[in-house]
Amino acid sequence: MLDETSTKIRSAHVDRLYVRRSHPFRSARFITTFACFAIALVWSIVYGLPSRSRVHDPGPLSSAHRQWQNDCKRCHDGAGATGMLKNVSLAVSDAACLQCHDGAVHQMNQTHFISADKTRSANCVTCHVEHKGGEALAANRDQTCVQCHRDLSSEMKGVASEVTNAILAFDSNKHPKFGRALEQKDGKPVDPTVLKFNHAIHMTKPEIQSNCVLCHEQRQPSPDIKPLAEKTPPPWKTNKDGPLGAIGSGDGRYTQPISYQRHCQACHELKLPVSDVAIAHEDMSLVRAQLRSMSAADLKGIGQFTPGQKSLGGRPAKKAQSANEGAIAKLNSMFAELPEAKRDSVLKQLEKLSPGVTGASDATTQPSSPPDANLAELYVAYAGTRSCAYCHEMQGEVPALATSRDALLTSVPTQIPDSPRRWFTASQFDHRAHRGASCIACHTEAKESTKTEQLLQPNIETCVTCHRSEHDKPALADTAPSNCITCHQFHDRRTESWGNGKLSLQDFAGKTSAQ
Incomplete structure (x- = not known):
């Protein structure tokens, strides 16, 4: 047993003040x-x-989901969680979103954000984050898109990307040029519309005076609304075919298609030198039907023109000895006005006309008889090469004459303009948001354009004047928005299905789970 002395000696070796020193x-x-x-x-x-x-409270729901503000389980179904976590999980499954939304795919060959069966998008909550209130559910930052578009080659399965491999921001160096799907000429997109049109001539007309919206309308006319009083009505507004209002089904985002009847006919009438008859601006088969429905007297009546009268080409018609001889003389003068390259082939056929016209079917004795096939076809050829070709490109040779009444040609001598309804189909645009700017401010080449092939759509350099990328602008508040979703959509609405949903009105009212 240790004595007291030895214990004190041993305790002297222990530092009892270590707790007071800093460590x-x-x-x-x-x-x-x-x-x-x-x-x-x-x-x-x-x-x-x-x-x-x-x-x-995690925050207000978006306006579209506001009715379920107090029904968390409507979306937070905990799908995928097991055991005890199933009751406390905050997970929102794709199935919860698909109760109401279709979830159309973005691109069939993408590797992320797509279901295993390639029928819909997946991982909805990665991009659509709730509880931000307002309209924020679809408001994604560019990084959401750039995470894939910075290197598309690694995000596609077995196919080459049709767009630029790396898209990082909206500027001329980090975003592809507009019109990539259009035919290129000298490095520039080409307007594929098959039509002869000169903007420079029309823009200076006193009736137009550079007012583009007279022809490029943003809304479809409504027949139920009376026209407003206008001091200077556009040239296509006549008593017969003027539009009846500016409010219609068009929502103003895009301009409406140009129509001959609405925008061209008032200045460019289609008439044959036959009793002031107007030609239908339709498929040539309908023009043939129109001519054949006329009487032989109407067509041959051109021979009764008096000296000084002018034909469609502006030349005086010679006085004819008789209706038949006058018809042939007039047709000769008509074909003399045809383009040089087309004239020879048609004039050769003209020789075959005399027996057909001067035969038994005479306009003076049979005024209601149908015209000879050759006679009707000559007018069709004249209309196609003289009137139609003024604006339209010819397709193939001038139609040859029919050899019999039942052998009328059915081919269309002019190409259909086929102007694109949407120029840049991979994006969306809203003219309403830009109505404060003049048309020429963006479509800068319109006033000097002399050829249809000149694409007058703005380029990216025009847009970045206002819509500068967030990487280039000093603050978010000093420019117009330039986020990806400003012009692009993720879900391909063309593949979106429309069908019979599964929810009732009580579900949408947010009452099912609460009761």
């Missing part, structure tokens, strides 16, 4: 403990106030 570990432990208590106290005071309910 890094003990100091860090004390600071951490104090900080945790301080933060907890401040958090309790700030978020415990009656006006601060976010600690209990």
Whole structure:
């Protein structure tokens, strides 16, 4: 047993004051403990106030989901969680979204955000984050898109990308040029419309005076609304075919198609030198039907023109000895006005006309008889090469004459303009949001354009004047928005299905789960 002396000797070797000296570990432990208590106290005071309910509420739902503000299980179904986590999981499954939304795919060959069966998009909540309120559910930052579009070659399965491999922002160096799907000429997109049109001539007309919206309308006319009083009506507004209003089914985002009847006919009438008869601006088969429905007297009546009268070509008609001889003389003068390259082939056929016209079927004795096939076809050929070709490109040779009444040609001598309804189909645009700007401000080449092939759509350099990328602009508030979703959609609406949903009105009213 140790005595008292030996115990004191041993205790003298123990440092009993170590607890009073500073040590890094003990100091860090004390600071951490104090900080945790301080933060907890401040958090309790700030978020415990009656006006601060976010600690209990994750935030307001978007306007489309507002009816389920108090029905969390409508979306938070916990699908995929197991065991005890199933009751407390905050997960929102794709199935919850698909109760109402179709989830159309973006691109069939993408590797991410697509279901295993390639029928719909997947991982909805990655891009659509709720509880931000307002319309924020679809408002995604560019990074959401750039995560794939920075290197599309690695995001596509077994196919080459049709667009630029790397798209990082909206500027001329990090975004592809507009019109990639259009035919190119000298490095520029070409307007594929098969039509002869000169903007420069029309823009200077006193009736137009560079007012583009007289022809490029943004809304479809409504027959139920009376026209407003206008001091200077556009040239196509006549008593017969003027539009009856500016409010219709068109929502104003895109311009309506140009129509001959609405925008051209008032200045460019289609008439044959036959009793002032107007030709239908339709398929040539309908023009043939129109001519054949006329009487032989109407067609042959051109021979009764008096000296000084002018034909469609502006030349005076010679006085004829008789109706038949006058018809042949007039047709000769008509074909003399045809383009040089087309004239020879048609004039050869003219020789075959005399027996057909001067035969038994005479206009003076049979005024209601149908015209000879050759006679009707000559007018069709004249209309196609003289009138139609003024604006339309010819397709193939001038139609040959029919050899019999039942052998009328059915081919169309002019090419259909086929102007694109949407120029840049991979994007969306809204003219309404830009109505404060003059048309020429963006379509800068319209006033000087002399050829249809000149594409008058703005380029990306025009757009970035206002819509500068967030990587280039000093602050978000000093320019127009330039996010990807401003012009593009993720879901391909062309593949979106429309069908019979599964929810009832009570479900949409947010009553099912609450009751």
